[in-house]
Amino acid sequence: MNIKVFILALSTIAVGLVELIIGGILPTVADDLNISLSSAGQLITIFALIYAISGPVLLVVTSKVERKKLYLAALFIFFIGNIITYFSPNFTFMMIARVLTAMSTALIVVLSLTIAAKVVAPAHRAKALGLIYMGISSSLVMGVPLGILVSDTFGWRVIFLGIAVLSIGSIILISIFLERIPGESAxxxxxxxxxxxxxxxxxxxxxxxxxxxxxxxxxxxxxxxxxxxxxxxxxxxxxxxxxxxxxxxxxxxxxxxxxxxxxxxxxxxxxxxxxxxxxxxxxxxxxxxxxxxxxxxxxxxxxxxxxxxxxxxxxxxxxxxxxxxxxxxxxxxxxxxxxxxxxxxxxxxxxxxxxxxxxxxxxxxxxxxxxxxxxxxxxxxxxxxxxx
CATH class of the missing domain: 1.20.1250.20 (MFS general substrate transporter like domains)
Incomplete structure (x- = not known):
């Protein structure tokens, strides 16, 4: 399998962690930010909502932008979102961070899928897409237990600092291994x-x-x-x-x-x-x-x-x-x-x-x-x- 597909799959693991990892640590986040558990739950709801809406919209808006540049820009915004989460003094800042990470995650995931489909032969396309989905599913499934473990040991904020570091790793790998891919004729x-x-x-x-x-x-x-x-x-x-x-x-x-x-x-x-x-x-x-x-x-x-x-x-x-x-x-x-x-x-x-x-x-x-x-x-x- 093409090494680029593996790198794209690794990127989706890093960004995918953000969505549901918060599920297992909601009580801790609620206590720290001095909000109710149901308010903290909105951090998951808002993410899913923004993700669902922004993916197709951002893809249309950025259709002419060169793909590698767009991917790196989305990863950088994702990095900023996680740094804001780490330093969030209150619920408002957390919400802003969730919106930023949801929008960038939606774009990164769909770019990973579309780029993976383009860099392999049609006969191997489904297998390449399967690998990207392995990245997405592993981050969603393993996120909750991983979040609980890290939160219990180092505190919940460290999780998002760790994800920010992973996104830097993705930026470096994408910069080195991915070639320029022109945008689409709109x-x-x-x-x-x-x-x-x-x-x-x-x-x-x-x-x-x-x-x-x-x-x-x-x-x-x-x-x-x-x-x-x-x-x-x-x-x-x-x-x-x-x-x-x-x-x-x-x-x-x-x-x-x-x-x-x-x-x-x-x-x-x-x-x-x-x-x-x-x-x-x-x-x-x-x-x-x-x-x-x-x-x-x-x-x-x-x-x-x-x-x-x-x-x-x-x-x-x-x-x-x-x-x-x-x-x-x-x-x-x-x-x-x-x-x-x-x-x-x-x-x-x-x-x-x-x-x-x-x-x-x-x-x-x-x-x-x-x-x-x-x-x-x-x-x-x-x-x-x-x-x-």
Missing amino acids: IPLSKQLKAVASLKLGGAHLATMFMLAGHYTLYAYFTPFLETELQMNSTWISIIYLLFGIAAVSGGAFGGALSDSIGTHKSILTVIILFAVVLFLLPVTTFSLVLFIPIMMIWAALSWSLAPPQQSYLIETDPATADINQSFNNSALQVGISIGSAFGGVVLNQTGSVSHIAWFGGVLVLVSLACAVFSLTRKGTVTTVSGH
């Missing part, structure tokens, strides 16, 4: 949005959104699920999360390899169908750890397996608007996370039980399957603009 925004909202591509974005929503319906409440269904203590819960993390990180690579071997269409349908089956099976395996752990690890791996074939499918379907569609798909992923978390909360309030929450998530995954089938059965490419 396709009118109206035409790009028309492509995104087309039945074929819109269906693909909805498939991503509902798949992640189905996943987070259970995943957002996985700790109480383990406590009530398997009577697990905190030590066992940590072990399960570690196993989940290892499996989830491998999911991106699996999705990429699957897509390169059997094609994007078959891969998308295979991953979504298997994911639905696993979510429906999971609650009935809780009587036996020997059965539950392998099924849980398959669930974890599949949760990140859709992204590489889906991104490849977007590039194949409409090369002219591939960048904006990759960015929108990333936003759909973020929106899916927030919908799933909210939906899981509603199910929990209505049923008063976490035992069947996975089945409700499974239903959302079936909606994702319907969207994917709808998208895959629409005809041809979308825009008629000549390619990049």
Whole structure:
């Protein structure tokens, strides 16, 4: 695999840590800044919201800018955001820092995806995208336990200083190894949005959104699920999360390899169908750890397996608007996370039980399957603009 793809994946690990690492240290942050826990929770909400909106917008605004220069500028803003977080005297400064890091993260992630797709041969594209998603998923999954560990030992602010140092490392590596990549000839925004909202591509974005929503319906409440269904203590819960993390990180690579071997269409349908089956099976395996752990690890791996074939499918379907569609798909992923978390909360309030929450998530995954089938059965490419 191309060394540039590895460097881009390393960059996504550094920037990806910022989003959810704060989840495990919310009480500490709330105490230090003298705010309520629910106010501190807004630091996660604002990040996801800004990330989802700013990715596609920034990509359009900066479409003509040379890619390497843009990547380095985004990394520098990300660095500044983390330094502001480290020195934040109050909640307002923290919010400003979260907005800066969310905007720069959104741009860095989508640039990593679009550049990775350009620097490898089409036959290896899904595998390259899978590697980038391994970077994203590993940072999201490993961020929380890492954050708790560092915070307990050195204090929560040191985490963000560490991430700032990692971003300097990324700046150095990108400067050395990445060649200049010219910006795109700007396709009118109206035409790009028309492509995104087309039945074929819109269906693909909805498939991503509902798949992640189905996943987070259970995943957002996985700790109480383990406590009530398997009577697990905190030590066992940590072990399960570690196993989940290892499996989830491998999911991106699996999705990429699957897509390169059997094609994007078959891969998308295979991953979504298997994911639905696993979510429906999971609650009935809780009587036996020997059965539950392998099924849980398959669930974890599949949760990140859709992204590489889906991104490849977007590039194949409409090369002219591939960048904006990759960015929108990333936003759909973020929106899916927030919908799933909210939906899981509603199910929990209505049923008063976490035992069947996975089945409700499974239903959302079936909606994702319907969207994917709808998208895959629409005809041809979308825009008629000549390619990049």
